Amino acid sequence: MSKIELLAPAGDMERLKINLLYGADAVYIGGQDYSLRANATNFSVSQMIDACSFAHNLGKKVYLTLNIVFHNEDIDGIYEYIDNVVLAGIDAFIVSDPFIISYIVKNYPNVEVHVSTQASISNVESVLFLKNEGVKRIVPAREISFKEIKEIIEKTGVDIEIFIHGAMCTFFSGRCTLSNYLTNRDSNRGGCSQVCRFAFKIDEEENENFTMATKDLNMARYIKEIIDIGVKSLKVEGRMRSIYYLATVVSCYRKIIDACYDNTLTDELLDYYDKALGKVANRETSTHFFVKEADYTDQYYTGRQELSNQDFLAIVFSYDKENKIMTLSERNYFEPGVEAEIIMPSGKIVSFVVDKIYDKDMNVLDAARHPEEILKIYIDYEIEEYSMMRIKV
Amino acid sequence: MQLVLVPSKKEDIDKYKTINNYIIGVKDFSVNYNFVMDINEIINLSSEYSNKNIFVVINKNIMNDDLQKLEQMMIDINNSNIKGILFYDMAVLSIKKRLNLKIDLVWNQGHMVTNYNTCNYYYDKGVNFAYISNEITLEEMIEIKKNSKIKLFTLLFGYPIMAHSKRKLLTNYSISSNKNILKDSHKIVDKISNKEFIIKEDNIGTSILFGDISNHVLAIDEMLKNDFDYGVIDSNYINSDTILEMINIIDRILLGEDLSSYKERIINLIGDNSSFLYKKTIYKVKRK
The missing domain is CATH 2.40.30.10 (Translation factors)
Known part of the structure; x- marks a missing residue:
């Protein structure tokens, strides 16, 4: 049985190398257009050639995010761009807009298409629909539970990739335009200004702080269960995170995954890695919808400070x-x-x-x-x- | 252009007599809609008002546990006078194809209906209508119309939906703050910009609407010139006298009267917030 994949975010070449050297099996990157982290450094096509070469020499993979919600003006040049990045050696595309799926499946049957969490796929029927469209892997909505993920895997046979660590959205991916209305930045094209982390007055009460911000995700204690239900890939969030954060997170999950397969995972080890993960985070964490419906314990209200980490x-x-x-x-x-x-x-x-x-x-x-x-x-x-x-x- | 009304109560169908098309939310399957009805009630309504086109909205994110009920509901809708389904989740399209249902579908993924290629993708899958995003420019809407055979629903005026969450944000706030606030609609205000939003919660989750009415009526001449198919009036949170007067004005414009003679009154009634019609969103912050 092949090991579950550990997939890490790379906003640039340095991060890509750190991730792969510290134990990620694959990285996901953004191009300088069409990706939902428009303000990360991202990769030019020529840098993608170097990135793929570096990864492939280690026996690892590079996935390209192409997951913006396209406007008309984004269509011009997209097919040529896809043709070029396929030549660069990209192993898979992470997409959300279905017309892109059709193009890749038709023209590049050997390159995998993964559907981004941006599409918020949350049920067996939709997964089967996309499987029929030629999709190889799906990153489902982050609002679904362990039980629902298990059912999707059992009933569809489609590869499932889930987020295990990092920042979470308050709203369904693709269903939030707070950023558009408040800051004129398009959240569905990578411009999200994280309005969900702002504080609001409610019902005209000046001193009230209504907030919607969520804690981060941390699934370190559930990796064994996730492996057991047949998830194919574990994804770390954060293409704009520091190299230290990435090295620590990737390294901890690498150890946990390996220990699961070697049957050497103990509570003491988990405690150690949980502590190490906690040291690089500047927010509290929770499991959100994975084991229960998310509630007030998964959010922040008043009095929170984001402390800079000097470890x-x-x-x-x-x-x-x-x-x-x-x-x-x-x-x-x-x-x-x-x-x-x-x-x-x-x-x-x-x-x-x-x-x-x-x-x-x-x-x-x-x-x-x-x-x-x-x-x-x-x-x-x-x-x-x-x-x-x-x-x- | 035909007018479509999102009613705020059942009686609206009798009240706004010139309207022939309605969009009604389905209890437990619609999000962002204040007024919802049980699907059997809507089916009965569609028989009672057989001269009207009633579209239903199934726009929640469908979970595995919803699928059985959704499938039966779609079979029932297919056998009724209901004109079509505004859908968000691909499961609806998948069920329609799998069961070979004849019911019309309206691609209604809100903020994601933003380009003609994806409209064409859905058209090729048998989806004849799309409800276009409120966050794109008029120019983009016209370009979609010109480059796709899909029939377009476009908001004419109403409070636009900004975001939807599965989280119970008002309940969570209520618990954390020890305040017993109602889950109905509340006003929240950004402390920096002073912009207002409407927030409401139901058993499916929480929705946030922008606090100003989007007024696209002032662009109706361009929409008519480009053969836009359906103009949507969302009556939620707007008083019924205003809705009635606005429908009368729009009816007259559709009959050929000059928009300019009504412009001032329109602005008095619903404001002049043209939303994104003439304002492109940016998505890359320029580096220094």
Whole structure:
């Protein structure tokens, strides 16, 4: 039985590499047009060639989001664009508009079509309809439950991909235009300004804070159940998230998935990964509709602050085996004596106490104070390129 | 252009005598509609008013547990005088094809009815009507009309729906704030822009409407020139005298009278918010 896929978001080439090196089986990316994260850096067609080459050399895949709700003006050039990105080596398209499905299925039968959660597919009948249209995989509405997902898989045989981690919408995907009306930014074409996170007066009461904001999603404790019902892919949200966030989230889910298949998953391990995931989040999390109808416990009301996270200390560029010195680029302030750990793309984690910190010319520093400053630190353990140093979990 | 009314109560069918087309929400299967009826009541109504075209709305996100009831309901609708179904979920189209039902379908995915290619996709699947998005420009609407054979429903005036959630947002707020607020409609106001919205909750979820009436009537000349098929009047939250007077005015314009002579009165009655008719939304924030 093949392992469930871990699918991660890549807003640019650096994020793509981090995701794949840290254990994602596939990444989803956006082009510079037609994707629902219009303000991420995204990929040009020539960058997609490099992205696909990098992923395919690792035996991994790249999916391209093409999931805007098209307006007339977006149609011009779309077919040529699809032709070009197929040549770039894209493994699948994630789409929502059905006319795009028809074109890809007809012209590129070997390239998979995945239907985006933007289409809010939520039942067996719709899945069968899309299967008949040639769709290989569906990312259903995030409003459906474990039981409903299981029933869809059993009755349709279509590959199902579900979101397991990250920000959630308050409203059904595709059914929200708050952003259009309040900020003139088109939510269904990637311009969402997250009006659902604003505070409102209700019934003319000046001091009332009516909010609709949701907590983030975290399914870490349900991965075994999700594997058991036959879900094909686990998706992490966040094409605009930092590399540290992505490395941590991907690495934790990689470990949890592998432990599920090895029968080594314990409550202690889950507690550890849950804590690690919590350290990179700036919001509380819940399971939303997965195990019960979402209610007030899945939302935020008053008094919430989004705290910036300063646990990410540095990224490792290289390791000098002979002198046992790693070269890093600083991200947040730290000083000698800090209890740190290094997470590596291979999944290894090394804990240590920082002794001396040197600058690039090996002058001793009293602290690492400047983001992106090149630093050197002695450590008697071979550290992999792209490893990340953080405060010990 | 034919007028279509979204009534706010059953009696509206007798009250607005010149209207021949109605859109009515189905209890437990329609979202964003204030006035809904049990499907059997609507079927009876369609027999009682056999000279009128009654369309029903099935626009909730269909869940597995809804499918059996939906299928039976569609069979019943197919055997009734109901003219057609405004549908959101593809399950409706799938059931129609699978059971070879003759009932007309109106593609009614709200904010997603935004281009002629997708209209043509649905037309090729046997869907003869589409209710066009309220968030596109008049120019885009005209382009869709010119490039698709599908017949178009377009909002003429009414409070536009902005968003729908499965979450019970008023109930949740009520619990969290220890305030026993009613789930009926409330006004919420953005604290920065002071823009107002209407929020309401029912057993299916929560809907939010924009707080100003969208007035597309002032663009009716262009719509008529381009053979728009159906103009929708959504009467929810608007008083019946206003609706009656607006219907009279639009009837006269449809008979050839000059819009300009009614313009001031129209604005007095429903305001001049043209919504997105002449305002394109942006979706890429320019980088510095």
